[in-house]
Each structure stands twice: as structure tokens, then as C-alpha cells.
Amino acid sequence: MNAMQLCVYGASLLATALGGAAVAQEAIGQYVQVAEIEVDPAQLDAYRVAVQEQIDAAIQKEPGVLVLYAVSEKDAPNRVKVFEIYRDRGAYEAHLGSEHFKKYKSTVEKMVKSLKLVQAMPIALGARTK
Template sequence: MAELEIDPTQLEDYLVLLTEEIEASVEKEPGVLMLHAVSLKDAPEKIRILEVYANRQSYEAHIQTPHFLKYKTATTGMVRSLNLVDADPIALSAK
């Protein structure tokens, strides 16, 4: 899980880049099982991304892809803080 705080003056641009990166990752990477991004209701500049990968190797491959590196480079000045939380899934389901 990624916990980010984005510069509010750049939030719209950040969301465009994030959406582009998530869509490319899910479409192009078989090891990316799920990427869900939300913002906190009372603080839209605070973004949470739930990331689920097939395995650790899939995550390591993901952070080396051209689309992820483009996102990372383009958003560097937009991200005020980033905290990565390593977690194990308990129950995941979707419709």
C-alpha cells in the first residue's frame, strides 16, 4: 500500500499521470493483479493506493517498467510525502 500526499496545486496533473500509470500497469503486466487508488474524503491531496502483485518478483519488475518510471519521474515535484506499507492480504474480493 502506498500513502502519498500531493501538492494541492498540482493535484489535477498528478491524478492524470496516476490514472495513466495504473491503466498501463494493469493492462501490460500480468503480475499486477490489482491497483486501486483513492483519496481521503476530507483531504483529496492524500492518496492511498492498494497494490496487489502475483509475487515479489512482479512488484520488482513493475517498478522497472517504462510506464512506472515515466510516472515516477513526472510526479517527483508533485509528491510531498510517500510512505510504502508492506502488507499481506487477508481477504480480497471483487465483482
Template structure:
């Protein structure tokens, strides 16, 4: 069991170029699937868009700890995503979060 205090929990708030949203979503879905499948330290990645504003993307990220997060940033699949989407992302803000109650089925 991983202690909640060790986890890295953050929300990525992104604004995507509306003309490239379909391509961005395809790359994001590929990256999320690879990260969750291949990295034991990636506990959860959930991506959503703001209702009525598909270019406003929010990603809830949960990592087992600082080492898992830093390792994630160096993986081939993450680096591919960052490079391929660099001209699609108009803004990115990472918000550090404190977990309160997190549960899923």
C-alpha cells in the same frame, strides 16, 4: 491460481502538493491503466483519496509476487510516472500488508 502467501500486497500512502493534484491524478490514472493492461503480474491497483482531503492519496497494490513487483518498478510507464510526479509528491510511505480476505466483482 496464485498462492496468497506469494503475493505482494501493500498500501502506498501519498501526500501530493495540492496545487498539482489534477496533474498528479491524470498521471496516476495513466500509469495504473498501463500497469494493469500490460503487466500480468500486476493483479490490482486501486487509487483513492481521503474524503475531504484530495491531496491524501492511498493506492492499494497487489502483485503476483516479488518478481512481478520488481519488474513493475522497471517498466517504462512506471518510470515515466515516477519522473513526472517527483516534484508533486510531498511524502510517500509504503506499508506492507497481509491479505486476509480480498474479493471483487
């Protein structure tokens, strides 16, 4: 799955979670990006634990974090994509300063071989509400 496919998939999941047409209107002003991460294959299990802990904390504690999805490539599980949607740029910056994100970064520092952040724009969001 390439970054564009991931964005479309993530946007569809977001629309499902938040409810259809209203999502398209709310998308204006949101901060959206895809993090492309290459993880040391020998540390993949530990990385998965760390990213799950960070996502759980961010969703629970930060109202400006709307979506965080981590997926890996089927044929290369050490290539991880994190689809992120924040209420706005300020919510993203607050996320970067949070204690749980700082803990995640220090925990995975030696696990991550490369990181590329790709800013994205929602084009169309749609979902079945039930």
C-alpha cells in the same frame, strides 16, 4: 479512510474482480502494499492524470500486476492511497523497472510531498460473484 480500511476495501474489490473463494487460495505468495502519498494540492489534477495513466498501462501491459486502486481521502483529497497487489515479489520488482512506472515517477517527482510504503498481508477476501 485509514490504511487498514483501505486494505479491507481493496481486498473486497479484488475478490469481486477475481471471483470469491479462489482468491483466498491464490493470495499465498502475492506481494501486497499500500502507498500513502501526500500530493501538492496545487498539482492534484495533474497528479490524478499521471496516476491514471500509470495504472492503465500497468494493468494492460503487466500480467503480474493484479490490482492497483488509487483513492483519496474525502476530507483531504491531496492524501492519496494506492492499494497494490502483485502476483509475487518478482512482479512488483518488474513493475518498478517498467517504462511506464519510470515515466510516472519522473512526472510526479515534484508533485509528491511525501511517500510511505506499507507492506500488507491479506487476511480474508470475500465477494459476491454476481
